[in-house]
Amino acid sequence: xxxxxxPRIRDWRGRRVWIVGASSGIGAALATDLASRGAKLxxxxxxxxxxxxxxxxxxxxxxxxxxxxxVQDPDAVRRATDTIVSHWGGLDVxxxxxxxYHPMGxxxxxxxxxxGILRTNLEGLINGLAAIVPVLTRQRSGxxxxxxxxxxxHGLPRSLAYGASKAALINLAESLHLELRPKGIGVxxxxxxxxxxxxxxxxxxxxxxxxTTQVAADxxxxxxxxxxxxxxxxxxxxRSIKLLRWLPYRxxxxxxxxxxxxxxxxxxxxxxxxxxxxxxxxxxxxxxxGARAAPAAGAPVGRETTAEPPAAAEPPAAAAPAAAAAPADDAAGGPRPSRPRRQGTRRKK
Ligand SMILES: NC(=O)c1ccc[n+]([C@@H]2O[C@H](COP(=O)([O-])OP(=O)(O)OC[C@H]3O[C@@H](n4cnc5c(N)ncnc54)[C@H](OP(=O)(O)O)[C@@H]3O)[C@@H](O)[C@H]2O)c1
Numbered sequence: 001x002x003x004x005x006x007p008r009i010r011d012w013r014g015r016r017v018w019i020v021g022a023s024s025g026i027g028a029a030l031a032t033d034l035a036s037r038g039a040k041l042x043x044x045x046x047x048x049x050x051x052x053x054x055x056x057x058x059x060x061x062x063x064x065x066x067x068x069x070x071v072q073d074p075d076a077v078r079r080a081t082d083t084i085v086s087h088w089g090g091l092d093v094x095x096x097x098x099x100x101y102h103p104m105g106x107x108x109x110x111x112x113x114x115x116g117i118l119r120t121n122l123e124g125l126i127n128g129l130a131a132i133v134p135v136l137t138r139q140r141s142g143x144x145x146x147x148x149x150x151x152x153x154h155g156l157p158r159s160l161a162y163g164a165s166k167a168a169l170i171n172l173a174e175s176l177h178l179e180l181r182p183k184g185i186g187v188x189x190x191x192x193x194x195x196x197x198x199x200x201x202x203x204x205x206x207x208x209x210x211x212t213t214q215v216a217a218d219x220x221x222x223x224x225x226x227x228x229x230x231x232x233x234x235x236x237x238x239r240s241i242k243l244l245r246w247l248p249y250r251x252x253x254x255x256x257x258x259x260x261x262x263x264x265x266x267x268x269x270x271x272x273x274x275x276x277x278x279x280x281x282x283x284x285x286x287x288x289x290g291a292r293a294a295p296a297a298g299a300p301v302g303r304e305t306t307a308e309p310p311a312a313a314e315p316p317a318a319a320a321p322a323a324a325a326a327p328a329d330d331a332a333g334g335p336r337p338s339r340p341r342r343q344g345t346r347r348k349k
Contacts, residue, residue: 004227005177006186009093009143012221013038016088020071020128021098023050025197026147026220029213030095031055033221035064042084045098046070062087071098071124074131081131090139094132095220096125097147099165101199105158114161121165125172136185143186145224146173150193150232154244154252157260177229190220191232193241209237 009015012034019034021027023045031043031054041064043051048068051059058064067083069076084091100120102113125146136142151159152166170189177187194200194207195216211219211234223231232238244252 005229006143006181006188006224006227008227009186009221009224015039015092016042016084016090017093017095018042018044018084018091019095019097020044020069021096021147022054023047025097025199026192026195026213026216027095027097028054029217030097030220033214033217037221040088041065042067042080042088044069044080071127072119074127077124077127078131081135085135091132091135091142093143093145094128095145095147096128098124099147099149099199101162103158104160104162106160109160117161118165121162122168122172125169129176133180133185136180137183140184143188143224144176144180145188145190145220146176147190147192148173150191150238150241152191153241154256156256173229188224188228189230190223191230191238192216192219193232193234193237209234 015034017034017039019027019031019041022031022041022043024047027045028050031041035041035058040062041055043055043064044067045051046068048066051066051068055064055066059066065084065087067080069080071077081091098120100117102117104110104114104117129144132144136144146169148169149162149166151163152168152170155167156163170191173187173189177189180187192211194210196207196210196212200207200210216233219233220231223233232242244255247255
């Protein structure tokens with residue numbers, strides 16, 4: 001049997017779990033789900049009133065600590081870590097969910113807002129790691145689950161700061177896994193597609209394959225039960241975005257431009273790059289477009305290719321075989337970002 005990339009976490013009874021970003025959305029759903037599975041919870045975010053609401057009657061007891069904080073404040077994060085460790089004597093799993101999103105493009109780049117996104121999404125996690133890693137390292141046990149996004153897989157229009165922050169989280173989670181797994185610590189990367197939360201409710205376009213927060217929580221916990229490094233969902237959607245990382249830039253840029261309308265200023269679909277990006281043109285999903293643009297099964301897929309993206313009239317070829325072929329570095333553009341890795345234990349749904 002192939003070993004899993006992380007220890008499987010199936011039984012949550014009595015586990016000491018800290019959820020940072022628990023006041024709404026995915027983090028709140030995780031809190032409710034884990035409470036019903038018997039975990040001890042510490043809940044953090046800036047809005048204490050919402051945290052108390054999520055915690056319900058057990059708020060403030062040993063079963064549910066409520067620790068309001070701003071992840072941008074390293075001292076506050078360290079104080080909360082100390083409080084948890086002094087209450088519970090240790091920490092088993094940390095879900096780092098806190099994040100923020102504003103659409104931003106090259107034309108309306110707002111350095112202040114961009115810094116705010118990076119400070120919350122990236123620096124916030126770094127503040128967390130600085131406090132948490134020493135605790136887990138001392139214990140030689142525990143796990144950190146980092147919520148990234150499929151928006152981190154590839155650059156997307158109007159996703160300037162958010163996409164960059166999530167791409168950084170993917171890279172950071174990979175580095176952490178390489179370093180911490182040999183020390184007995186699990187590192188999980190969670191890559192959601194669209195989830196119906198306050199973060200996405202202002203999106204003015206239909207979000208393909210959007211799931212509820214309950215589905216998101218189920219997917220995350222199922223991935224951890226499988227011992228995966230990365231859990232991405234919903235698979236039909238997230239796989240198609242992941243495919244972009246495997247395609248030569250010539251094709252991925254072309255696909256994204258067509259899907260988002262960025263090839264023609266003001267054209268259909270323009271300015272709709274969202275949390276996770278818009279992935280339909282008419283009735284066609286990115287996956288279907290990817291299948292059309294992907295080379296025939298067995299054809300080489302490499303950054304060095306000079307082939308134009310196939311014309312729309314070309315017969316569809318399977319996207320999966322294209323994704324399975326190993327891409328080479330782009331001779332002109334340098335090496336690609338790290339490629340998605342196959343999970344030894346990944347199961348098809
Ligand atoms: N919804 C989606 O479609 C989607 C897709 C991919 C990835 N994600 C990621 O999933 C995570 C959760 O987002 P969500 O969709 O559930 O949205 P959400 O309901 O807005 O949740 C965001 C959480 O982060 C907390 N937070 C934000 N800034 C913070 C700060 N400076 N300090 C402490 N906590 C902070 C918020 O609490 P306070 O405001 O109370 O501080 C809230 O609990 C984010 O990292 C997001 O990027 C979401």
